[in-house]
Amino acid sequence: MRKLFVVIAIIGLAAVSATGLVACGGGSDNNGGSEGGEGKEGGILNATYASFPDYMDPQLSYTQEGWTAMGDVYIPLLTYKHAEGTEGSEVVPGLAKEMPKITNGGKTYTLFLRPGLKYSDGKPVEASDFPYAIERLFKVNSGGSPFYTTIVGAENFAKTKKGGIPGIKTNDKTGEISITLEAPRGTFTNELGLMFAAPVPKGTPDEDLSANPPPGTGPYKIINSQPGRGWEYERNPYWAKANQKAMPEYPSGHVDGAKITIIRNPQTQVNDIEQGKYDWMQNPPPASLYPEVKEKYEGTQFRVEPTISTYYFWMNSTKPPFNDVKVRQAVNYAVDPAALERIYSGQIKGTQQILPPGMPGYEKFELYPHSLAKAKALIAEANPSDTNITVWTDTESPNNEAGEYYEGVLKELGFNATLKQINADNYFTVIGNLSTPDLDTGWSDWFEDYPHPNDFFQPELAEESILPTNNGNFSQFADPELSRETVKLAQETLGPEQEAAYSEMDKKYMEQAAWAPYGTRTLSTFVSTAVPLESVIFNPTFGQYLTSFELNE
Numbered sequence: 264m265r266k267l268f269v270v271i272a273i274i275g276l277a278a279v280s281a282t283g284l285v286a287c288g289g290g291s292d293n294n295g296g297s298e299g300g301e302g303k304e305g306g307i308l309n310a311t312y313a314s315f316p317d318y319m320d321p322q323l324s325y326t327q328e329g330w331t332a333m334g335d336v337y338i339p340l341l342t343y344k345h346a347e348g349t350e351g352s353e354v355v356p357g358l359a360k361e362m363p364k365i366t367n368g369g370k371t372y373t374l375f376l377r378p379g380l381k382y383s384d385g386k387p388v389e390a391s392d393f394p395y396a397i398e399r400l401f402k403v404n405s406g407g408s409p410f411y412t413t414i415v416g417a418e419n420f421a422k423t424k425k426g427g428i429p430g431i432k433t434n435d436k437t438g439e440i441s442i443t444l445e446a447p448r449g450t451f452t453n454e455l456g457l458m459f460a461a462p463v464p465k466g467t468p469d470e471d472l473s474a475n476p477p478p479g480t481g482p483y484k485i486i487n488s489q490p491g492r493g494w495e496y497e498r499n500p501y502w503a504k505a506n507q508k509a510m511p512e513y514p515s516g517h518v519d520g521a522k523i524t525i526i527r528n529p530q531t532q533v534n535d536i537e538q539g540k541y542d543w544m545q546n547p548p549p550a551s552l553y554p555e556v557k558e559k560y561e562g563t564q565f566r567v568e569p570t571i572s573t574y575y576f577w578m579n580s581t582k583p584p585f586n587d588v589k590v591r592q593a594v595n596y597a598v599d600p601a602a603l604e605r606i607y608s609g610q611i612k613g614t615q616q617i618l619p620p621g622m623p624g625y626e627k628f629e630l631y632p633h634s635l636a637k638a639k640a641l642i643a644e645a646n647p648s649d650t651n652i653t654v655w656t657d658t659e660s661p662n663n664e665a666g667e668y669y670e671g672v673l674k675e676l677g678f679n680a681t682l683k684q685i686n687a688d689n690y691f692t693v694i695g696n697l698s699t700p701d702l703d704t705g706w707s708d709w710f711e712d713y714p715h716p717n718d719f720f721q722p723e724l725a726e727e728s729i730l731p732t733n734n735g736n737f738s739q740f741a742d743p744e745l746s747r748e749t750v751k752l753a754q755e756t757l758g759p760e761q762e763a764a765y766s767e768m769d770k771k772y773m774e775q776a777a778w779a780p781y782g783t784r785t786l787s788t789f790v791s792t793a794v795p796l797e798s799v800i801f802n803p804t805f806g807q808y809l810t811s812f813e814l815n816e
Contacts, residue, residue: 264325264326264327264330264710264711264712264804265317265325265326265327265691265707265708265709265710303517303814303815303816304517305517305518305519306814307519307520307521307522308518308520308521308522308542308794308809308812308814309521309522309524309540309541309542310521310522310523310541310542310543310544311523311524311525311526311535311541311543311544311545312328312332312493312523312524312525312526312544312545312546313526313527313529313532313544313545313546313659313687314525314527314546314657314659314686315490315491315492315525315688316332316473317329317688317689317692318471318473318692319333319472319473319474319476319485319490319494320403320471320472320473320476320477321333321336321337321458321459321463321476321477321479322399322400322403322405322407322461322463323403323405323406323471323473325405325406325407325691325733325735326691327710327805327806329458330458330804330805330806331545331805331806331807332485332494333458333476333479333485334458334481334805334808334809335481335482335483335496335808335809335810336383336476336479336481336483336485336496337458337463337479337480338357338358338461338479338480338481338510338513339357339358339455339457339458339460339462340356340357340358340359340374340376340393340440340455340456340460340462341354341355341357341359341362341363341374341455342354342355342356342357343355343456343802343803345800345802345808345810345811346800346802347800347801347802347803348569348803351800351802351803351804352713352714352804354452354455354456357456357510357513358376358377358388358462359374359375359376359377360374360375360376361374361375362452363442363452368447369447370443370444370445370446371441371442371443371444372441372442372443372444372451372452372455373439373440373442374442375439375440376388376390376438376440377438377509378438378509379505379506379508379509380505380506380509381480381501381504381505381506382478382479382480382501383478383479383484383499383500383501383502384464385501386478388462388480389433389435389465390433390435390437390439390440391433391435391465392462392463392464392465393431393433393440393460394427394431394433395463395464395465395467396460396461396462397411397417397428397431398420398427398428399463399469400459400460401417401420401421401424402424402469403469403471404730404731404732404733405733406695406722406728406730406733406734406735407457407458407459407722408421408459408730409721409722409725409727409728409735410450410454410457410721410722411454411459411460412727413444413445413446413448413451414428414430414431414442414443414445415428415429415430415443415444416428416429417430430443430444430445431443446754447754447755448753448754449715449717449753449754449755449756449757450713450715450717450718453712453713453714453715453718454712454713457712457713461479461480462480463478463479464477464478473488473490474489476488480499480506481499481502482498482499482502482506482507482514482515482810483496483497483499483502483516483520483521483809484496484497484498484499490688491525491688492524492525493522493523493524493525494523495520495522495523496520496521496522496523496809497520498519498520503515514810514811515810516810517810517812517813517814518812518813524541526541526544527658529544529546529548529549529552529659529660530549530552532544532546532548533548533549533556533789536564536789536790536791537791539792539793541791542790542791542812542814543789543790543791543794543799543807544789545806545807546659547610547786547787548787548789549660550606550607550608550610550660550661551608551660553608553609553610554608554609556789557787560789562796564790564792565787565788565789565796566787566788566796566799566801567785567786568785568786568787568788569621569785570783570786570803571620571621571622571710571711571714571803572619572709572710572711572783572784573614573616573617573709573719573778573780573782573783574603574611574706574780574781574782574783574784575617575706575707575708575709575778575779575780575781576594576598576669576704576706576707576778576779577704577705577706577707577737577738577779578590578591578594578703578704578738578778578779579702579703579704579737580739580740580741580777581739581741582649583647583648583649584647584648584649584650584678585704585738587645588776589642589644589645590641590642590645590647591775591776591777592631592641593637593642593645593676594638594672594673594676594704594776594779595615595630595631595773595776595779596631596632596633596634596635596637596641597633597635597638597672597673597675597676598669598672598779599633599672600613600615600781600782601613601633602668603665603781603782604782606661606665606668607661607665607782607784608661610661610785611781611782611783611784611785612782613781614780614781614782614783615629615631615773615780615781616628616630616769616770616773616780617719617720617724617772617773617777617778618716618719618765618766618769619719619783620783622711622714622716622719623714623715623716623762623765624716624761624762624763624764624765624768624769625716625769626769628769628773630770630773631773631776635675638676639676642677650677650678650679651678652673652678652679652680652681652703652704653680653683653701653702653703653704654666654669654670654673654680654681654682654683654703654704654705655683655685655694655702655703655704655705656669656682656684656685656690656705656706657684657685657686657687657690657706658684658685658686658690659687662687662706663684665706665781666682666684666705666706667682669704669705669706673704683701683705691707692733694707694737695730695732695735695737696731696732696733696734697730697731697732697734697739698731702737705737707737708784709722709723711803711804712804713804714803715757716757716768717749717752717753717765720749720768720772721749721750722735723735723736723737724736724738724740724745724749724772724777724778725745725746725749725750726740726741726742726743726746729741738778740772740775740777742775742777745768745771745772745775748768749768752764752765752768786801786806788801788807792815793815794814794815795813795815798811798812798813799811799812
């Protein structure tokens with residue numbers, strides 16, 4: 264998923280990834296996560312994001328901010344263990360009683376809902392709510408829809424938006440849910456654990472509900488959502504009444520609620536954390552303050568969080584000048600990862616490939632060692648017909664500085680480059696809408712949804728991921744042969760042979776210079792003295808879990 268650095272009240276961040284703060288939780292090792300420390304039970308978390316999430320809607324959001332904000336509100340049939348690192352990438356039962364039974368040569372997944380589940384408005388959760396959510400995913404043109412097009416009939420439904428998806432069959436009396444795929448898909452268990460597949464009540468409108476999020480099943484519910492300004496959480500009244508009894512291993516959390524405030528000045532955020540005005544900031548400190556904050560607070564209020572991520576510049580391969588592979592290769596030679604390491608104050612480590620360190624299939628290579636001379640020679644060969652370029656980035660530091668650097672690189676190559684900075688609240692929505700004019704090139708990033716290399720190819724670079732709205736393939740890169748290879752590899756169980764194939768695929772995409780990658784990033788957890796740092800869990804997919812936050816006595 265993409266990472267949008269936003270500041271909101273502590274509750275928001277934690278709530279998205281911590282699936283469950285309830286009044287009676289506390290101190291237990293729930294779902295594999297050691298959520299409990301020296302803090303007290305109760306209280307209201309006060310936190311900040313630097314930007315509002317892309318969407319506050321489970322079928323639409325595709326940023327870590329959004330998933331962090333909603334992870335403890337919307338629970339899919341399967342979910343991810345409330346833990347850090349490798350353990351936090353393990354898929355475990357969510358609303359389903361147990362892991363799916365897989366039959367029919369790996370094509371049919373059968374699950375059963377836990378009995379007695381209710382939404383936060385009191386409506387019972389029914390098996391038929393799952394296909395409704397998947398159909399809604401396609402109706403709102405979600406960026407996550409390509410994960411589910413292999414369900415029998417889903418591809419046709421994506422085009423017609425009518426007639427249902429015949430590959431999903433349910434029985435509301437027994438709670439049975441049967442999902443049949445067109446072909447085996449080795450990543451499908453992971454994808455059932457993503458936010459996109461979280462059930463919502465039938466009748467939920469097929470539109471963006473960020474201002475009025477639908478009822479969920481987690482320990483918290485979102486109230487007072489004000490896009491651009493913030494939101495609040497309170498305990499889901501039906502969690503303790505019903506869902507906690509059905510899901511006793513799921514963390515219930517410690518705080519009673521949270522208030523999220525958007526603060527767009529990261530220096531102000533840091534000052535407010537130091538002064539105790541807020542309990543936690545979701546985004547890292549700005550690059551200008553990062554070394555100082557790290558040195559002063561590491562181990563007490565600050566912690567560096569490793570991630571599996573790739574930061575990159577995309578280039579629109581459908582029109583000049585970037586429809587010429589030589590131009591795209593020139594950009595890769597011209598971009599200097601070492602310069603960007605300095606811009607990010609050491610928060611990224613330079614790399615020039617799609618798969619990041621730590622991802623299965625990663626094997627370091629360097630096709631484009633930094634050489635401005637080589638880049639200029641390639642531009643001269645290509646002699647592009649269009650030299651007027653719009654460069655896109657968001658307004659948050661240091662992504663805005665990275666965009667400024669990139670603009671300078673393109674000017675050095677002879678382009679008439681103009682930087683366009685978009686508010687981080689809606690940056691990905693704007694560049695993901697193919698009707699937006701002048702989508703030439705710009706900044707982006709990608710964080711793992713799940714620990715499988717397919718996640719770095721299919722959502723971002725496969726032909727099927729080019730969508731009219733909520734597009735994730737910003738380069739609009741379409742190589743039919745590579746797309747077929749991507750689909751084929753996703754059908755196989757990941758092992759040494761497949762990892763080697765993904766390594767080769769990484770090279771093939773980079774030979775085509777589909778992106779200009781420049782680094783893999785660390786994030787951070789920065790809290791006030793009111794929060795025990797050791798209690799906060801940072802999950803690879805959902806970030807900081809809300810259920811893990813506590814307040815000191």
